[in-house]
Amino acid sequence: MTASVKEFGKVWWSEVYNRIIGAVVFLDDYSSECLHWDGGLFNLLTGGAVAVKSLSPFESSLKEHKKAVFITQTTATQLQTIREIIYNSDFSHCILISCISLDVVYLELNDGKDVSDVIASGKATTEATKQLEGMLVEWIGKKPCATEVVHIPIFTVSPTNIVFLTPPYHRMYPTFNGSLAPESNSIDLYSLNSEERSQVRRLASGLNSMFDSMNFREDIFYMGTYSSLVAGVLENSPVCLARRKNCSNPISLIIVDRTLDLCGVTSYSMESVLDKVMSVLxxxxxxxxxxxxxxxxxxxxxxxxxxxxxxxxxxxxxxxxxxxxxxxxxxxxxxxxxxxxxxxxxxxxxxxxxxxxxxxxxxxxxxxxxxxxxxxxxxxxxxxxxxxxxxxxxxxxxxxxxSPKRNQIELLMSLERQVQQNLAASRDSTSVLHQISNLIKTRKERNLSLENLLALTTHVYSLTGTEVSFNKQHEDSLTETLSVAIFEDHKTLFSNMDTHIASPEECDEIANKILTRLKDVSQMRKILHRYTSVLKPCDTGSGHEYRGLLQQLVDDIVNSDKPELTDLRHRNEGIKDLLRSGFNILTSKKSRSTKHPLDNPTVILFVVGGVTAEECKQLHRSVITSGIDNTLLIGSTKFVNPVEAMRDALAL
Structure with a gap:
């Protein structure tokens, strides 16, 4: 058993280092990023690797190098890349380190086939190992050769002892076939496209491997439609069920959709130095x-x-x-x-x-x-x-x-505060969109980029939620202004448009898609009861301030009065039955759960879609000042800045 997520990463990297002596090591980008947080390239070179290369079909090795170690996510594309590298080299000993659990790899290797019996019997890992070893032997194409396929869960990095991130899932975002909201109230994994479905299974399998290493048996809580699917896989997959029987340390796992509150990640009012650096460099x-x-x-x-x-x-x-x-x-x-x-x-x-x-x-x-x-x-x-x-x-x-960008950020902070007070004072949206349209029109004089202003707009829509309805005329005007701005700035906004000039019609279409997406952003909390609003009166009694959904949730969890956590669902409420029957998990009537996250000594709060350093600091501080004995670990798919958060939310 390992004592922390940082220790979990170190233990498994040592397993990698045991296998690399005399080998050429090929890593994908995600494994390289995880390696950076464990010590970097020299860990491999001083550990005995003869060369370290990127996992690329254009790479190969010298004829005298006979041993290769591939550290990969084991996707179909990466397996093709490994085949190309082996064809162009002269290896007789290949080790495939899969950072993904082999039962998930088995599902993907046999996509479209009925493999339910193999999965149910728990033989998926063995079958995947056979399949992958067979591929390696075939690609090496000579006898004798040695092959090994092993699962080593390299997927976390630990910036601090209480924060961990998952680089392989940094593009993972709570969407359903690309939409922010599911089309139907009945949701299961097949409400997602195949790529999204794969990401959910892969993240759940990673968390399962981490809990296995740390001897954790989790009670699962979740908030958000997408998080319910991750919770469902963790609750019901045979591998997770088997692991929970053998693990003895009880923990609470809370999974939350980032889309429920985008204000914190699109705000320029940042205190944390790390957030400032990540917004500028x-x-x-x-x-x-x-x-x-x-x-x-x-x-x-x-x-x-x-x-x-x-x-x-x-x-x-x-x-x-x-x-x-x-x-x-x-x-x-x-x-x-x-x-x-x-x-x-x-x-x-x-x-x-x-x-x-x-x-x-x-x-x-x-x-x-x-x-x-x-x-x-x-x-x-x-x-x-x-x-x-x-x-x-x-x-x-x-x-x-x-940086000159600091002046822009100062300006955006003051605009943000102005908008916040306007909305709080009257709950009236009349001037806000008009204000944003003017900012977009005069962005060049103010030295503001269009993507900064789109982040501000996303912040406003998430902040207002369902409490304020925007005037259609003002939204139409904003769409028109956006279309013109996109036409003028499309080369800086979209790197993939460098090759051609965008037509006014294309820009109209993009502007309309952005507005549709913004409207979806404002509706994300309508499934909640207690946390519908993130704009709260200041403690001082004058004005209003942003108080994030994550902050409200953690404050309620550590509150000695133990208020009912109406919006936090627990797996004992029958995820499996609800998924099968097609009832809406989130709005179905909630019986009072006897389970509370603080019933267990460790609580892991995992946010799908990114967090800021400032959020991590504030959440940790809430737990420390509350005086409770429980440990809070904060996990997420990545650290995020306002522009990245906007691009994720608006799919730009």
């Missing part, structure tokens, strides 16, 4: 949870257009093998900007070649004072190599705080 190439830091201030290379300039590799924020950096990353989530700046200055001052003023003589640490120490190390590769982690983190924070 580009993503680290191929990653969903770390950023690319421009390293040119430390180097003497002539960089023209970082991060696109390939002569200089980007830096990043997380450094798994440096305890000081892990602490700073934790601060970026949980501490104030001032505390993060003092922490960075303190760590940098120990390597300062110019001997800047000590912390005690500084009243305030500014980006400039931090930058001064960094640039003093320029070209001093002895110092850089010894302290490369903290230098990258400090550069990332400085580049964020000095």
């Amino acid at each position: 580009p993503r680290f190439p191929g990653h969903s949870n770390d950023v690319a830091v421009d390293m040119s201030p430390l180097c003497e290379a002539n960089v023209i257009s970082h991060p696109d300039d390939v002569q200089l590799s980007p830096g990043c924020l997380y450094h798994a093998n440096d305890d000081a950096c892990i602490q700073t990353f934790d601060y970026m989530i949980n501490k104030s900007q001032k505390e993060v700046m003092f922490d960075l200055y303190n760590k940098l001052s120990k390597i300062d070649v110019q001997k800047s003023p000590g912390l005690k003589t500084l009243l305030k640490v500014t980006p400039q004072s931090v930058e001064k120490i960094i640039t003093a190390s320029k070209g001093n590769y002895n110092i850089i190599s010894k302290h490369v982690g903290v230098l990258q983190q400090a550069l990332g924070v400085v580049q964020t705080l000095k």
